[in-house]
Amino acid sequence: MKRNFRFYLALWIAKLASFTLKILRRNATNFPGKVALTICPDFLGKIEKPKTIVGVTGTNGKTTVCNMINDILAQNGYQFINNKYGSNINEGITTTLLQGSSFFGKAKKELAILEIDERSANKVYPYLTPTYLVCTNLFRDSLMRNAHTEFISDILNQYIPKETIMIENADDLICSHIAEENQKIYFSIDRLETDTESFQNITRDIRVCPRCYAPLEYEYVRYHHIGKAHCSKCDFGTPKPTYHVTNLDLENKKMTVAKGEQEEVYHLISDNIINIYNMLAVIIVLKQLGLSQKQINQSFQNLKIVETRYSKEEYQGYEIVTQLAKGMNPIACSLAFDYTKKQPGNKAVILILDDLHEEAHGSENTAWQYDTDYEFLNDESIKQIIIAGPRYLDSYIRCLMADIPAKKMVHEMDLLEATSKLKLEGIDKIFILHDLYSITETKQIKQKVKEMIDVTFGDVP
Numbered sequence: 319m320k321r322n323f324r325f326y327l328a329l330w331i332a333k334l335a336s337f338t339l340k341i342l343r344r345n346a347t348n349f350p351g352k353v354a355l356t357i358c359p360d361f362l363g364k365i366e367k368p369k370t371i372v373g374v375t376g377t378n379g380k381t382t383v384c385n386m387i388n389d390i391l392a393q394n395g396y397q398f399i400n401n402k403y404g405s406n407i408n409e410g411i412t413t414t415l416l417q418g419s420s421f422f423g424k425a426k427k428e429l430a431i432l433e434i435d436e437r438s439a440n441k442v443y444p445y446l447t448p449t450y451l452v453c454t455n456l457f458r459d460s461l462m463r464n465a466h467t468e469f470i471s472d473i474l475n476q477y478i479p480k481e482t483i484m485i486e487n488a489d490d491l492i493c494s495h496i497a498e499e500n501q502k503i504y505f506s507i508d509r510l511e512t513d514t515e516s517f518q519n520i521t522r523d524i525r526v527c528p529r530c531y532a533p534l535e536y537e538y539v540r541y542h543h544i545g546k547a548h549c550s551k552c553d554f555g556t557p558k559p560t561y562h563v564t565n566l567d568l569e570n571k572k573m574t575v576a577k578g579e580q581e582e583v584y585h586l587i588s589d590n591i592i593n594i595y596n597m598l599a600v601i602i603v604l605k606q607l608g609l610s611q612k613q614i615n616q617s618f619q620n621l622k623i624v625e626t627r628y629s630k631e632e633y634q635g636y637e638i639v640t641q642l643a644k645g646m647n648p649i650a651c652s653l654a655f656d657y658t659k660k661q662p663g664n665k666a667v668i669l670i671l672d673d674l675h676e677e678a679h680g681s682e683n684t685a686w687q688y689d690t691d692y693e694f695l696n697d698e699s700i701k702q703i704i705i706a707g708p709r710y711l712d713s714y715i716r717c718l719m720a721d722i723p724a725k726k727m728v729h730e731m732d733l734l735e736a737t738s739k740l741k742l743e744g745i746d747k748i749f750i751l752h753d754l755y756s757i758t759e760t761k762q763i764k765q766k767v768k769e770m771i772d773v774t775f776g777d778v779p
């Protein structure tokens with residue numbers, strides 16, 4: 319795109335804004351990009367971009383995938399720009415490119431790793447062509463923002479450039495059919511022992527064939543609409559994967575990834591199915607960028623899922639797990655509930671969903687609570703459920719509807735007050751399932767739990 323005076327004016331003013339914010343030690347994540355786009359609406363098209371752009375989109379796992387790629391590239395000495403500290407919408411992406419460019423708008427680095435919000439497709443892809451675009455999965459998400467998966471699929475199909483090589487989850491029938499005409503690399507996990515014949519979740523975002531509307535037939539179901547399926551009438555179905563996990567050895571924390579006849583073994587950094595999919599996407603991106611199995615695997619050995627998403631700590635014989643559940647996102651919540659249920663031992667759950675937080679940009683209705691599988695929490699191994707925070711009444715009603723006995727539950731607005739009712743007797747593990755915006759509160763709850771354990775053990779300082 320031809321540059322004009324307006325572009326340079328936008329560039330310099332936005333750079334000045336970014337510089338000023340840095341001096342003031344404010345996080346310059348969105349504002350400079352907003353300034354640039356206000357002055358020059360097609361700024362994103364005019365600014366020079368790095369030669370190779372890896373985009374990561376999809377409902378769940380974007381941030382985790384980007385974090386892993388960023389960490390491993392940095393460990394292997396790669397120079398690149400990314401929007402790790404920025405937002406994943408057009409303004410944040412503009413800020414990242416702006417900060418990664420020279421005074422005359424030339425790209426300073428040859429590689430960019432960009433998390434791109436699927437809802438921003440129409441504002442990003444007309445101006446920026448990713449070399450590779452990972453699509454982790456597509457599910458229903460915040461209803462008010464994302465409507466439904468058909469809507470998101472439509473805007474992705476309409477705006478993803480034809481030249482982009484898609485890296486897609488083959489086991490997701492919605493995601494794997496995005497950008498049909500593009501070159502594709504598919505990833506998949508072969509059938510697992512835990513897969514089922516029937517559906518265990520309340521929601522399923524694809525029920526009939528989008529081409530001929532005949533019912534879909536599943537060979538096996540993993541969770542929600544993830545699994546292997548085909549149309550009962552036409553040739554629509556799960557595509558043949560390029561890379562697939564042939565052996566998942568959770569006990570020894572290993573997985574075997576096959577591409578054709580070639581097999582490679584990787585260290586597993588998580589036993590959570592969604593993170594195993596995330597790792598698979600990361601492996602493919604890094605291999606495309608030229609890293610070897612050895613380089614990737616070495617990095618996996620000393621990598622952890624970011625603590626704000628998952629942490630596990632042994633404390634005085636108890637295991638304390640914190641896990642992101644994400645209000646407004648029924649799939650993320652259901653997966654967290656399912657994971658909690660399936661962990662061995664007797665558990666107590668502290669649930670603090672907070673989609674009313676101001677950073678959640680004002681919540682919508684509570685429909686997402688009814689798309690979430692609270693039924694998974696109704697399990698023998700879960701001895702107590704403590705529900706707290708602004709959504710405590712909504713979550714409590716939903717738990718009652720899942721037939722969880724009221725005597726098993728504590729429901730209270732105040733987080734620490736509610737936590738003080740935790741019964742440690744007969745419990746091996748405490749799960750704190752929290753929201754994206756409740757990181758500080760989660761730390762306080764964890765601290766409170768530790769103090770209660772200390773009191774129980776009688777060695778209060």
Ligand SMILES: [Zn+2]
Nearest residue numbers: 527530549552
């Ligand atoms: Zn069909």
